[in-house]
Amino acid sequence: MVTELEDPRHAWVAVAKRDTGLRKIATLTRRAFVGAVAATGVFAGIAAHSFAGRTSGVTTTGPATSSPTDSGNQPAVQPPSDDTQPYYLQPPDQVPQPSYGSGHVRSGGS
Numbered sequence: 001m002v003t004e005l006e007d008p009r010h011a012w013v014a015v016a017k018r019d020t021g022l023r024k025i026a027t028l029t030r031r032a033f034v035g036a037v038a039a040t041g042v043f044a045g046i047a048a049h050s051f052a053g054r055t056s057g058v059t060t061t062g063p064a065t066s067s068p069t070d071s072g073n074q075p076a077v078q079p080p081s082d083d084t085q086p087y088y089l090q091p092p093d094q095v096p097q098p099s100y101g102s103g104h105v106r107s108g109g110s
Helices: 008-050
Strands: none
Touching: none
């Protein structure tokens, strides 16, 4: 006499249920991956749009008394004329001065 667990039809049903479960998990995993990639793209686009370099609208010009041929007083880098060009670094207004501190740093003490 063959028990219910040894019946070949029971083994086939168990294999079919296992295969169905694996397909569902594979589909769920695939959809989660696609959703994560899409969400990453959306967040990257939002961040790129939100933190894009922008000019303040204030332009820097040389002194009013300088002549067009006097290139010594002109800024080294001109700011862009519109928002389509990137804004480059400007030189400081004054030359940085050295610090004359002791050079010792104490952390955690008072």
